[in-house]
Amino acid sequence: MKQKDLVIIGAGGLGREVMWQLNEVNQTTNTYNILGFIDADPALKGKNVNGFPVIDNEQWLLDRKHDTCVIICVANPEIRKKIYQTLKINPLISFPNFFAKSVKYSEFVTFGQGCIFCLEDILTVNIKVGDFVILNSACTVGHDVEIDDYVTLYPGAIVSGNVRIGAGCEIGAGVKIIQGKSIGANTIIGAGAVVTRDIPPDCTAVGVPAKPL
Numbered sequence: 001m002k003q004k005d006l007v008i009i010g011a012g013g014l015g016r017e018v019m020w021q022l023n024e025v026n027q028t029t030n031t032y033n034i035l036g037f038i039d040a041d042p043a044l045k046g047k048n049v050n051g052f053p054v055i056d057n058e059q060w061l062l063d064r065k066h067d068t069c070v071i072i073c074v075a076n077p078e079i080r081k082k083i084y085q086t087l088k089i090n091p092l093i094s095f096p097n098f099f100a101k102s103v104k105y106s107e108f109v110t111f112g113q114g115c116i117f118c119l120e121d122i123l124t125v126n127i128k129v130g131d132f133v134i135l136n137s138a139c140t141v142g143h144d145v146e147i148d149d150y151v152t153l154y155p156g157a158i159v160s161g162n163v164r165i166g167a168g169c170e171i172g173a174g175v176k177i178i179q180g181k182s183i184g185a186n187t188i189i190g191a192g193a194v195v196t197r198d199i200p201p202d203c204t205a206v207g208v209p210a211k212p213l
Contacts, residue, residue, distance in 0.1 A: 006032040006069040006096075007061070009083060011039040011049045014136075015073035018116060019052060021100040022071070028101075032069065058086060067092050072114060072132065077150035077168040077186075080132055084114065095132070112149065130167070148185065166201060175210075 008015050008022070015037060026032050036053040037044075038061060044054040061068065070093055074080045087093050095114035099105075105123035112131035120138040123129070127141055130149035141147070141159045148167035156174045159165070163177050166185030177183070177195040184201025193210040203212040 003033040004031060004069050005035055005066060006071070007035050007038050007055065008071050008073050009038045009058070010073040011037040011041075011044055011054050012073070014075050014134075015039075016050055017118065017137075018071060018073045018098065019050060021118060022098060025099075025101055035068075038070075058083065061087055061093060062090055064090065064092060067094070069094050069096050070114075071096070071098055071116065073116065075134065075136075075152050075154075075170075077132075077152055077170060080134075081150050081168070084132060136173075142179070154191070 008019050023034065026034060036055045037049055038056065038058060039054050040057050045056055047054050070087065072080050072083050074083060097111050097115045099117045100119045102119050103117045103121045106125045108125040109123050109127045111129045114132040115129060116134045118135060118137040121135045123141045124143050126144045128146045130147060132150050133147050134152045136153060136155045138155055139153045139157045142161035144162045145159055146164045148165060150168045151165050153171045154173040157171045158176045160177055160179040162180045164182040166183055168186040169183055170188045172189050172191035172193065174192045175189050181195050182198045184199060186202045187199055188204040189195060189210060190204065190206035193206050194208045196209040199205045199210060200212060205212045
């Protein structure tokens with residue numbers, strides 16, 4: 001099988017973590033020809049980051065005339081969405097899902113495109129995941145959960161069953177969401193919070209129990 005060209009957008013912390021995990025997977029599957037990073041910082045162009053070059057900025061992808069897979073490693077949901085909206089005009093760019101080696105999920109999970117699942121993530125059954133969702137390391141998602149587009153879960157977040165997370169949310173490190181709760185779109189749940197009731201859209205909620213500021 002011919003390898004697919006692939007780049008990671010973002011040479012920051014998340015991008016470097018995903019590159020490490022991707023390279024580990026690729027050594028076994030040999031699926032991708034990993035070209036390197038794309039980053040908007042002109043000071044990084046041409047530099048080597050953890051063994052891979054920083055090629056250029058997004059314009060390089062817009063001008064590209066070959067099929068290319070792209071993983072957008074930007075934690076901020078709004079920026080991630082803007083990058084996709086910019087790049088989707090090039091029909092030769094595709095956005096595969098990435099799963100680290102230790103990710104576990106059942107056959108009863110559906111995924112959109114462009115998602116990232118890092119080390120030790122667990123997704124159980126009857127879960128619906130939208131487009132460009134990121135689960136950082138050691139997140140757990142229970143049964144019958146719906147996660148809308150451009151959601152980011154930071155390390156160690158625990159989502160119990162029958163939870164709904166609206167588009168563009170950021171769920172902080174170590175957050176716990178109890179069963180059956182709903183979080184409105186574009187809301188941030190601060191690190192370590194415990195969500196025991198529904199949280200409205202467009203707010204920041206913190207504490208135990210979590211309350212909108």
